[in-house]
Amino acid sequence: MLTVDRVSKVYRTGAFGTNQLTAVQDVSFDINPGEVVSLIGESGSGKTTIGKMVLRLASITSGTITLDGVDISTYRGRGLKNYYRHVQGVFQDPFSSFNPIFKADRVFAMLKGQYFSSMGRDAWQHKVEAALDAVRLDPAAVVNKYPHQLSGGQLQRLLIARALLLDIKVLVADEIISMLDASTRIDVLNLLAELKADGLGILFVTHDLALGNYISDKTVILQKGVMVETGETTAVFTDPQHPYTQQLLASVPRLDRRWQK
Numbered sequence: 088m089l090t091v092d093r094v095s096k097v098y099r100t101g102a103f104g105t106n107q108l109t110a111v112q113d114v115s116f117d118i119n120p121g122e123v124v125s126l127i128g129e130s131g132s133g134k135t136t137i138g139k140m141v142l143r144l145a146s147i148t149s150g151t152i153t154l155d156g157v158d159i160s161t162y163r164g165r166g167l168k169n170y171y172r173h174v175q176g177v178f179q180d181p182f183s184s185f186n187p188i189f190k191a192d193r194v195f196a197m198l199k200g201q202y203f204s205s206m207g208r209d210a211w212q213h214k215v216e217a218a219l220d221a222v223r224l225d226p227a228a229v230v231n232k233y234p235h236q237l238s239g240g241q242l243q244r245l246l247i248a249r250a251l252l253l254d255i256k257v258l259v260a261d262e263i264i265s266m267l268d269a270s271t272r273i274d275v276l277n278l279l280a281e282l283k284a285d286g287l288g289i290l291f292v293t294h295d296l297a298l299g300n301y302i303s304d305k306t307v308i309l310q311k312g313v314m315v316e317t318g319e320t321t322a323v324f325t326d327p328q329h330p331y332t333q334q335l336l337a338s339v340p341r342l343d344r345r346w347q348k
């Protein structure tokens with residue numbers, strides 16, 4: 088479905104854009120329907136940049152990303168709008184995705200204007216309620232509320248519901264669990280598992296190995312923009328081949344052991 092093929096990203100940096108920084112180098116992986124692929128690496132390893140390229144928020148320097156065989160960099164105008172029907176992203180800080188002066192459910196109204204302008208009011212309301220139901224949000228708890236009146240977990244679900252109103256095939260979930268407390272985390276993880284069971288492909292960006300191991304089918308380990316190891320998640324976690332993966336796994340604190348001072 089979504090194929091990332093030898094993709095690189097070079098940013099121009101410095102006051103005049105004369106310096107270059109290779110953030111991603113020759114990264115390849117596929118996401119199939121109902122599959123979760125984790126991108127795991129330390130801060131600065133290029134995870135978000137890959138998510139942004141998939142979402143067409145950053146240009147691709149070399150290589151290709153295709154959705155169902157079509158090179159996504161060819162999309163313009165209507166074609167790009169249509170691409171976003173199928174591929175959507177949710178990011179780490181849900182508060183930054185909302186304008187604090189508007190009610191949170193305005194994101195639905197904006198989507199209606201862009202994609203469903205001819206749909207009748209009742210049909211639209213029905214569709215929104217179904218999306219809220221899918222993310223286990225009670226409409227009464229979130230409709231007509233300002234972002235500050237909602238929790239991070241509620242806002243995150245609202246954004247996932249917004250993505251579900253479109254006919255998405257791929258969700259880029261960039262550190263969406265990190266800012267949530269432990270009980271909300273498990274709720275959002277279970278929600279992703281349900282969406283996966285319904286056939287959604289998920290690119291799960293995280294620096295947290297435990298989260299990656301919990302949710303994903305395939306794992307891509309990134310170090311300084313380079314893919315050092317990739318494979319079935321169970322294989323990567325039980326028998327890591329690359330020294331960097333071994334080092335990452337060895338540095339995870341174990342809950343069954345006390346800290347040795």
Ligand SMILES: Nc1ncnc2c1ncn2[C@@H]1O[C@H](COP(=O)(O)OP(=O)(O)OP(=O)(O)O)[C@@H](O)[C@H]1O
Pocket residue numbers: 098099100108109110128129130131132133134135136137294
């Ligand atoms: N717009 C940009 N212009 C220039 N350099 C950038 C830009 N965005 C990211 N970078 C650089 O590219 C590299 C990869 O950044 P990226 O945000 O993709 O990493 P990451 O693995 O997602 O990190 P984190 O976990 O901290 O979000 C970093 O060195 C970063 O400073």
